Amino acid sequence: METIKSYLDNMFANMPKTPALIKLKEDLLSSMEDKYNEMKYHGKSENEAIGIVISEFGNIDELIREMNIEVPSPMQPTVPVITKEEAERMIHDKKFFGNLIALGVFLCITAPAIFVLGTTLTGFQIGEDRAATLFLFPLFLMIAIAVGLFIFSGIQLEQYKYLEKPFTLDYSLTEIIRKKKAANLPYFTLKIVAGVVLCILSPLTLISLTVFIDDNDFYGAVGVFLLLVMVATAVTLFINAGTTMDCYKQLLQEGDYTPERKEDKLVGAVASIVWPLTTAGYLLWSFLTGDWHITWIVWPIMGILFGAFSAVVSIVRGDQN
């Protein structure tokens, strides 16, 4: 029955929504449903019944001519139809490049984690300033890779910009995507819940290490490292869950969509500004004051703030379901 509905929706997709046409569509649907039900009643299979109903539908142009409907002429751009192949490619790309953005954010957050841990561990032998200089290299490299990933993914995803404008899905595709989306929902929820739990637990590792074991630089650094890795994992989960769910919603054109699309880019955009700035601020503060033992506090604070920001974006997006 859903198939018949989406078939009709497709047929009427380009037509103006006048009361007369809405009425006509309802009448046609009711008539087709009657036919379908009777066929099922006489023992035809679901597929046979749908096949016959659709084959006996006729030609929509006949109705257009008869009713003098103003349909956008082929000269004018009409609403593009998304085929199954296109939709599958789009889902694949959105997930893939979404994961690249997630990886970039992960690198941005773990880069300082490695920096803090590395400088603390080697700082005992070679002195804090030299250790910091040494570990600047991986720090910058990771952030540079991450920014590269943001820009690359952003450019690759540009090709799906046309999905921000109205389009129609190829017949029966709506149902397929709706099913995929429903199948994805448990994973989405699981990822968000896991991410939120990680965010909440992350400061606890730092606190328990420094308070219960020993409040020295070593445990502090290990604590910061674990905290940042947990936050990074959480944010990666949020982005992965968000992009997957978003591409289904985008294809189904659900909810008010443009704002969601903006959020989609929001996490990546904010990350590419916030983390280089944080790095610059951290280095400036550290080199100017030489207080390496305390300046690392910038990272967990920014990590938690960024994690909270991503969580809010994901939850707001999840609420719109």
Add this chain to the structure above:
Amino acid sequence: MISSDVIRGYNDTMILFLLLHGDSYGYEISKNIKEMTSEKYIMKETTLYSAFSRLEKNGYISSYSGDETNGKRRTYYKLTNEGLIYYKEKCQEWQITKEVVDKFIKEM
């Protein structure tokens, strides 16, 4: 199956004929046509509703919303006096058409 080109001029006649016996709705009419012709002619959905639109515009039928059955309101169609006159004209026209075409039909 009959080609829709041949029969086009008489879709209206069939619908009007079925409305002679009382008001009816889309699916019932298409089902009756299918059964009366032993499935030799199946009127397409779009043909049927184009005809309803045309007939109603010309004042040959009128439509109204039926009582609710199984949660939906069907649109019923009713033959008007003009429709009855038009139907009689079409019947005469067919008699002549048949006579004319029959002259050129040969059993082979």
